[in-house]
Amino acid sequence: MNARKVDQSALRVNQAFIISLIIIAFVIDSVWLVAFVGGVMLLGTAVPSLAFFKRIYRHGLKPSGLVKPAIIADNPEPHRFAQGFGGVVVTLSVLAFLTGQAFLGWALAGLVVALAALNLFLGFCAGCFLYYQFNKLGVPGFAHSPISR
Amino acid sequence: MIERLLILLALTALSSGAYIGLKHLHMRRMERITAVSNHPTLLYFRSDNCSPCMTQARYLEQVAQNWNGRLAIQKIDADAEPDTAQKYGVFTLPTTILIDTMGKVRQINYGLTNVQKLSQQLNVL
Numbered sequence: 001m002n003a004r005k006v007d008q009s010a011l012r013v014n015q016a017f018i019i020s021l022i023i024i025a026f027v028i029d030s031v032w033l034v035a036f037v038g039g040v041m042l043l044g045t046a047v048p049s050l051a052f053f054k055r056i057y058r059h060g061l062k063p064s065g066l067v068k069p070a071i072i073a074d075n076p077e078p079h080r081f082a083q084g085f086g087g088v089v090v091t092l093s094v095l096a097f098l099t100g101q102a103f104l105g106w107a108l109a110g111l112v113v114a115l116a117a118l119n120l121f122l123g124f125c126a127g128c129f130l131y132y133q134f135n136k137l138g139v140p141g142f143a144h145s146p147i148s149r
Numbered sequence: 150m151i152e153r154l155l156i157l158l159a160l161t162a163l164s165s166g167a168y169i170g171l172k173h174l175h176m177r178r179m180e181r182i183t184a185v186s187n188h189p190t191l192l193y194f195r196s197d198n199c200s201p202c203m204t205q206a207r208y209l210e211q212v213a214q215n216w217n218g219r220l221a222i223q224k225i226d227a228d229a230e231p232d233t234a235q236k237y238g239v240f241t242l243p244t245t246i247l248i249d250t251m252g253k254v255r256q257i258n259y260g261l262t263n264v265q266k267l268s269q270q271l272n273v274l
Contacts (some may be wrong), residue, residue, distance in 0.1 A: 008261070023157060027150060027153045027154055027157060028150065028154055029150070029153065070263075072200075072201060072203075072204040072261070073204060074200040074201065074204075075200060075201050075215065078200075106153060117164075122241060122259045122260050122268065123201070123241060123260015123261050124240075124259070124260065126199075131210040132198060145198075146197065146198045146199060146200045147200045147203060
């Protein structure tokens with residue numbers, strides 16, 4: 001039996017935090033909150049054990065029973081790539097803010113919210129889709145094919 | 150801040166409306182391409198390139214057991230039958246489509262759908 005597994009609940013909690021915090025950042029006009037979210041996403045991509053929102057799930061929401069685990073057979077790498085890609089776009093958004101291009105900054109942040117919402121509510125991971133396309137093309141570093149029977 | 154809240158509300162209303170509208174159109178379009186049957190039918194669109202599809206298949210096995218022959222499940226490989234997938238407007242995998250005995254599409258689920266949700270949807274058919 002394939003041992004590669006992903007807890008979908010951890011992914012959903014991560015997406016919910018990203019969406020909520022960027023929306024709050026927009027409402028209160030806080031570039032620093034956007035930067036915080038971007039930092040969490042990039043750090044979580046580089047060192048998965050330090051993914052802050054997933055740690056809240058693992059050490060808070062899951063043990064308290066507020067969120068039940070939903071473990072399925074899947075590769076973690078595409079999801080990590082998707083998060084990293086999102087983190088880069090959020091970073092670009094922050095750079096846009098710092099160079100005085102607020103509209104572009106919020107548009108890029110909004111794109112991350114839209115893609116995270118697509119994943120959270122419709123189950124379509126755009127980053128994972130890209131990863132598997134790169135895998136099909138044989139791009140180095142995208143080594144894992146989709147898990148199938 | 151109030152302006153931003155209003156923009157947010159407007160965008161949320163627009164997105165929700167677009168999603169509901171598109172899903173409704175999707176279901177209306179399929180009313181013309183399904184047939185009458187003795188049992189409810191569940192169309193399951195999958196592919197070998199879709200990781201959650203393995204889990205969806207297990208969920209469907211459980212649903213089939215619970216329904217004990219009273220449900221027809223058709224598995225469609227979206228890679229092998231792209232025309233069929235396109236005919237049903239499938240854009241993400243897995244997708245499950247529930248059709249009642251009169252051939253009317255009653256539910257479309259985009260993405261992985263668990264046993265509990267499928268059972269609830271089937272119970273109202």
